[in-house]
Amino acid sequence: EVQLVQSGAEVKKPGESLKISCKGSGYSFTSYWIGWVRQMPGKGLEWMGIIYPGDSDTRYSPSFQGQVTISADKSISTAYLQWSSLKASDTAMYYCARCTGANWYFDLWGRGTLVTVSS
Amino acid sequence: QSALTQPASVSGSPGQSITISCTGTSSDVGGYNYVSWYQQHPGKAPKLMIYEVSNRPSGVSNRFSGSKSGNTASLTISGLQAEDEADYYCSSYTSSSTWVFGGGTKLTVL
Numbered sequence: 758e759v760q761l762v763q764s765g766a767e768v769k770k771p772g773e774s775l776k777i778s779c780k781g782s783g784y785s786f787t788s789y790w791i792g793w794v795r796q797m798p799g800k801g802l803e804w805m806g807i808i809y810p811g812d813s814d815t816r817y818s819p820s821f822q823g824q825v826t827i828s829a830d831k832s833i834s835t836a837y838l839q840w841s842s843l844k845a846s847d848t849a850m851y852y853c854a855r856c857t858g859a860n861w862y863f864d865l866w867g868r869g870t871l872v873t874v875s876s
Numbered sequence: 877q878s879a880l881t882q883p884a885s886v887s888g889s890p891g892q893s894i895t896i897s898c899t900g901t902s903s904d905v906g907g908y909n910y911v912s913w914y915q916q917h918p919g920k921a922p923k924l925m926i927y928e929v930s931n932r933p934s935g936v937s938n939r940f941s942g943s944k945s946g947n948t949a950s951l952t953i954s955g956l957q958a959e960d961e962a963d964y965y966c967s968s969y970t971s972s973s974t975w976v977f978g979g980g981t982k983l984t985v986l
Contacts, residue, residue: 792975794922801879801980802914802922802965818974852921861969862912862927869921 759783761791761853761867768873769843776839777870779853786834787811790856792863793827793838797849807856808836843874880905880966880978887984893954896981898966899947904976906947910969913942913951916980917962925964926951953983961985 764778779791792807806817810829817827829836836853851870854863881899888894898905898913905911911929914922924933926942929949939954949968953960966978 794977801963802916802967802977803879804967804975804977807975816974854922860928861908861910861975862924863914863922863967864924864927864933866921866923 759865761855761865763851763853763867763870766871766873768875771845771874771876772842773874774839774841775843775872776837777851777872779836779838779867781834781836781855784855787831788858790858791829791836792854792856793825793836794852794854794863795821795849796852796869802852805838805851809858810834810836843872845874845876847872848874878976880968880976882964882966882978882981884979885982885984887986888953888956889986890956890958892956893952894956894983895953896951896964896966896983898949898951898968898978900949900968900976901947903971904968905944905949905966907971908969909944911942911944911949912967913940913949914965914967915962916965922965956985958985 762780790809793805795803805821806827808815808827810831826839853867855865913926915925916922929944930942941952964981
């Protein structure tokens with residue numbers, strides 16, 4: 758089955774670090790981009806950034822540049838989103854989504870990872 | 877990089893048609909045919925409904941259609957059904973080689 762499986766919900770304190778994951782299966786992981794999308798509680802979708810696991814080409818939204826790091830390990834078909842120092846405002850659902858390189862749309866989505874940052 | 881502009885809400889009765897607009901600039905919606913639309917039900921992940929302005933993925937009802945004129949894209953849902961009630965988001969590739977989403981539109985089926 759073609760799918761993206763995301764890591765489980767996280768509860769962290771402000772200032773802590775975090776790395777969440779997104780594992781692709783059922784398709785050639787290195788042939789598609791993986792994007793990350795934030796959805797804060799009760800709000801809309803925000804595009805954060807994207808990586809091409811084939812060569813690790815990475816792009817960030819200006820709003821998230823320097824705030825998060827996107828990476829991938831193609832040997833285990835997994836993409837990551839990480840924070841070095843979480844803030845309460847990072848509390849949100851984070852989705853990963855597969856993107857075709859030729860047509861630039863997100864055709865396959867993970868179920869999301871809920872990150873809660875609270876003291 | 878500003879979000880694309882969508883109406884906050886639209887509504888329609890079963891069987892009717894509704895259209896959701898998505899306005900951007902010449903650097904995103906107007907500059908590329910890489911506009912896509914996503915449906916999101918409460919508590920669920922988004923689902924691709926339209927790609928490349930007007931193409932439907934396999935499995936998506938032909939009641940959903942898309943179009944574009946200048947810097948504004950549109951999603952039309954005909955023959956509204958109760959199951960169409962959801963949030964809808966447009967998205968576009970941009971001249972900065974990034975993506976941008978619209979603010980989202982809540983569709984209510986009366």
